[in-house]
Amino acid sequence: MLKSKSGRLGALMLALAIAAPAHAETLLNVSYDPTRELYRDVNAAFAEKWAAEGHEAPTIETSHGGSGAQARAVIDGLNAQVVTLALASDIDRIAEAGKLPADWQSKLPHNSSPYTSTIVFLVREGNPKGIQDWGDLVKDGVEVITPNPKTSGGARWNYLAAWAWAEKNGQDPQAFVGDLYTHVPVLDTGARGSTTTFAQRGIGDVLLAWENEAYLALKEIGEDQFDIVVPSVSVLAEPPVAIVEGNIANDAQRELATAYLDFLYSPEGQALAFKHFYRAWDDSAVAPEDVARFPKLDLVSIEDFGGWKKVQPEHFGDGGIFDQIYTAK
Amino acid sequence: MTMTARPLVHKTAMPGLSLSAGITLTMLSIVVLLPIGALLLKGASFGLTNVLEVVGRERVTASLYLSFKLSLLAALFNLVFGVLLAWVLVRYRFPGKRLLDAAVDLPFALPTAVAGIALTALYAPNGAFGSLAQAVGLKIAYTQVGIFIALVFVGLPFVTRTVQPVIEEIEQEVEEASATLGASRLHTLRHVILPMLMPAALTGFALSLARAVGEYGSVIFIAGNIPLRTEIAPLLIVIQLEEFNYDAAAAIGIAMLVISFAMLLAINLIQIVSRRKMGHV
């Protein structure tokens, strides 16, 4: 299956490369790690649609990495016209560097987030440790795999979801989260690294993962090996998208970039997001099974924590609460 | 040769002084000194007290200590194993020797990230070696032992490759003379051969140590990356970069640079001194 997928992709890209006239518009989308599969499909579908509307076939490149590292690359001169990152705070940094207006998040619907996701648990087949909710993670003998919140956007959501649960259940959130991290044997630098540690290396009893990442792991690594457990409380993660105004070369490129992001909100783009296990907004063109898999759960948004501008330094900044967890005696 | 009144450059009849010095210093400046200068400048604008404050943090000192401790252990292992390997490869004849000789360079050839993934696959509890270790109650991957193995891997070729040519140069007569004078074989090895190998072995040791301290790609997969326990210094730099904290990243980078540079300089000085001594004896 993998083979045919990459083969088809290769053929498609080759076709694009051959078909593209010398001065076709190009677009660089700088994105974060778990969106690779999504944007591979989006780019192909959008290019087809754009060409069908009578434009020259565009060349759309994507770059993936940790959300923070990618934002830094754009600040340091990576010539991205579109950014699709994990955290609004990362795009805020690019705005601070003057590459896009400070009010970028109000330019597109839903806080500029065409799709959302949440944090769920991935456990081993049959859930041998009986893990149902956040409280079960700190039981004796349970090992939890999550990436480092310092280097991974997803891990920050993991941390905040645990914090939210403790608050709602009358526990001291800092003590609970501190306890949780004593159950973590490996802190990978990114979400994919953690998935590999859990799934391929057999470490740990439960993986805290993006919902889309958990479903993808089931699909790619084996449905018979893992189960997804949905906790009572989780977070509403809104990965935002934006046009990097400072890197737009001309009007034709702006038109292309605008159409590209609008496409993400179109029924077709939304259907692709659903297909890749994201919770999108418009399900009018979606196969019913792609929607039905998402259970309803109590979602806390970043605004409930006071927004990234407050959360980032307080929890994850130098000497913040996360640092204190490890250095407190 | 007295130290007093020694000119900056001693006049010799050799040609090409300005050309070779020109190329050396120009490339050194563009490739090494300018970028490192940019790093130091960043540190300077951050301020010495701030740099020291960052370096003095518990997590930073712990990771620096861990990086240098494990690198030192790995380099020591490579020193012993590397000399042994060089001796075996030069002096003995056995089937598969050529293959073994070529394999010594493999750690240079394998991309570090690939090496990291492969080593983790081997030493994880469900891997080939990891499951064996677990049977006797040892954990390798995601512990300091795992980091040690990755560091041994990346530094493996240095000592062997610097010592090999020296062993090839050793004149058989020296050993024969020692044997004729009644020294046992082990005595000859220890007191005649080993001192001859030491300068080259030290070079290899220094390179292996330096390489291990800075290694990131292969270690990151096999280390657990838990603060204060299995978190290496290069990872802390990456973490600071993720937070857009260039100043703190530069501070830790400078600390690593200063320590490594001091160690390398010390080893190079020891070598030059020992060469002078050897020359006079």
Next chain:
Amino acid sequence: MSDTALPRPAFRAATDEAPLLRIALIGIAVAGLAVLVFAPLAVVFAEALKQGWSAAIQSLGNRDARSAIQLTLLITAIAVPANAAFGIAAAWFITKFDFRGKAFLITLIDLPFSVSPVVAGLCIVLLFGANSAIGGWLVAHGWPIVFAIPGIVLATIFVTFPFVARELIPVMIEQGRAEEEASLTLGASGWRTFWSVTLPNIRWALLYGTLLCTARAMGEFGAVAVVSGKIRGQTATMPITIEMLYNEYLSVAAFSMAALLTALALVTLLLKTILELRHADQLAATRRH
């Protein structure tokens, strides 16, 4: 190497170790290399061929894979000659002249080995990034360094900087200056002396250093990752592509490319062994002068 080539005498020569010790040493060497080097190598090839040869080869045929291979070869083709030229110049300067601060200079040349590749990348971004004075000027004039090929080349030269010089310096110290001095006294020009006296003496070390530099240049990941921007088909080198594929759960494609990269490096190492074998007599002759 001379004594082992002779037929073994019935008694043990005074310059041999006891047979048991000899076997033990060989055993340790073989076992050590098997565990440390051959096992990881086996993992790479086993993972690449998990779904058979055709899947492995097919994964290397698409546009991104080919552009990554071309980019890596291009960067190696620039970085290695640059380092070779530097290595020869530096070794000549250091071994043929006496000057103060020699240990310091050698240490500076070694410095890139002790700079974490990540820090090396950081240094280049600090110097040439769009927010620095030099970088801003260059970008404004249409010569971006970082996130473009020049930055990758610079990062590659940085991490492989000491290889050639480090190989040449000990050999040239060992050989001293007598032969060159003789040649010069006999009236040969500086270049002539270099080509016909020095170069033949150092060619093995030069070759070895160059081949190592090649292997390392092709495989560099950490420093390049910081300065590359990781754009598929443009600035993604082979090691970067391997990481991307691995992260996409395309492990066959990732390890196929890793195996190809390793194979390229193995070819350079094999080349060195073959050359050594073919020229063994000459080599021995120059050594015994």
